[in-house]
Amino acid sequence: MKRIRDRVAGLDVHRDTVVACCRVVDPSGEVEVSKQSFATTRKGLGELAEFLSDAAVSTVAMEATGVYWKSVYYGLEGLFEELWLCNAQHVKNVPGRKSDLSDAEWLADVAAHGMVRPSFVPPPEIRELREITRYRKTQVDARAREIQRLEKVLQDAGIKLTSVASAVWSVSSREMIEALISGTRDPVILAQMAKGTMRKKIDRLEEALSGHFGEHHAIVCRQIIDHIDFLDRSIGALTKEVTTRLVPFEAAVGIVTSVPGISRRTAEVIVAETGADMSRFPTAHQLCAWAGVAPASYESAGKRRPVGTRHGSQRLRRALIEAARSAARTKNSYYSAQYARIARRRGANKAAVAVANSMLFTIWHLLSNGQLFEDPGADYFERRHDPVVEAKRLARRIEALGFDVSLIERAA
Secondary structure: OOOOOOEEEEEEEOOOEEEEEEEEEOOOOOEEEEEEEEEOOHHHHHHHHHHHHHOOOOEEEEEOOOOHHHHHHHHHOOOOOEEEEEOHHHHOOOOOOOOHHHHHHHHHHHHHOOOOOOOOOOOHHHHHHHHHHHHHHHHHHHHHHHHHHHHHHHHHOOOOHHHOOOOOOOHHHHHHHHHHHHOOOOHHHHHOOOOHHHHHHHHHHHHHOOOOOOHHHHHHHHHHHHHHHHHHHHHHHHHHHHHHHOHHHHHHHHHHHOOOOOOHHHHHHHHHHHOOOHHHOOOHHHHHHHHOOOEOOOEEOOEEOOOOEOOOOHHHHHHHHHHHHHHHOOOOOHHHHHHHHHHHHHOHHHHHHHHHHHHHHHHHHHHHHOOOOOOOOOOHHHHOOOHHHHHHHHHHHHHHOOOOOOOOOOOO
16 A cells, blocks of 8 residues: 555553654665653653654644543644544554554554544634533533422422423522422412413412422422522523633624524534634535534445434534424424425434534535525425426326316416
8 A cells, every 4th residue: 555654653542641653764665663652741741742753753643532632632732744633443453463552553554554534623712612612511401400300309299380380490480499498388378479471370380389398308409409500600601701702703603693593502512613614624515424414324235224324523413403403493494394394204303413414514605605594495395396297296186186177377
């Protein structure tokens, strides 16, 4: 196989150590291989950089090993002509000779012969933004779990609040739960705390709030509510930080939010995960594949079988699918029509993934061109049909029902 690079290093990264292998071809064509192990501390990474510099390597390739690759990658960033982060599944070693040294040598070998390609690593400012948006998402998920725990405690106490109220966590619901915690047990008094449209349900609330709420329920509910309040403050602080860091990317956020179903928060996630720089992805298809919303393929002996979607960025995929389900509920939009067409044939889940694919495909073009989204409309698929052909098809259906039909074309 033809060698593409002459001065390559491979790094086998672990939590405490990193094994480096330098593969250098001298002018006579001989391959010189040198190997050494280093600690992943700051001092060790300095020694690693010196070792690689002394070998005058131009390309450094490493595996993406959990989160351990990050300190090594950041420590070497900007020091070499090419610094590659490689998917571990793409550089598996030959079975039977597995060791840290052989892994590093194998990685250097495949990189030298062009048998592997680097993964997308965003610039530092996007990495920092991504870290904050990801942590915010974990806080949002934790808040949702706490609200679910609150509902379980109320059910255990026989308080059927959600049988009447639309949600267990609202202004009225919180006031009632706070009163229960403070010792109020009279359902008539509790029901009178309802506000807004919930006051129409006071009779039902009195019945739903007649339970056996005890002292142990009050202790647990107090802790849950305090935790929710803490999470609200944490989410607010993180959102403020995200907003500040997104100032240079406001144009991209505005473009992404022009797509139906994508909220401001979802747009922030999309920008943080992709970097908003579509030049990193040569085509929209590659971006969709990287996000994990593109269909995979498997063919053997001339036969193909479905294998679902490809593995990709889990956080971006989740945000896109949530946006797709929201877009499906947007009336008179292209995506709602697309969702309905696919859901009838293949189910709601596959329809959501398909719409997410279309949305990201569109976002790639919008960000590449700097344009806002223009909705083709819910009748887009109907407009694509030939009116004559469609009229004949409908006429056949009417005739099948036992009616006579005559088609007369209307004058323009």
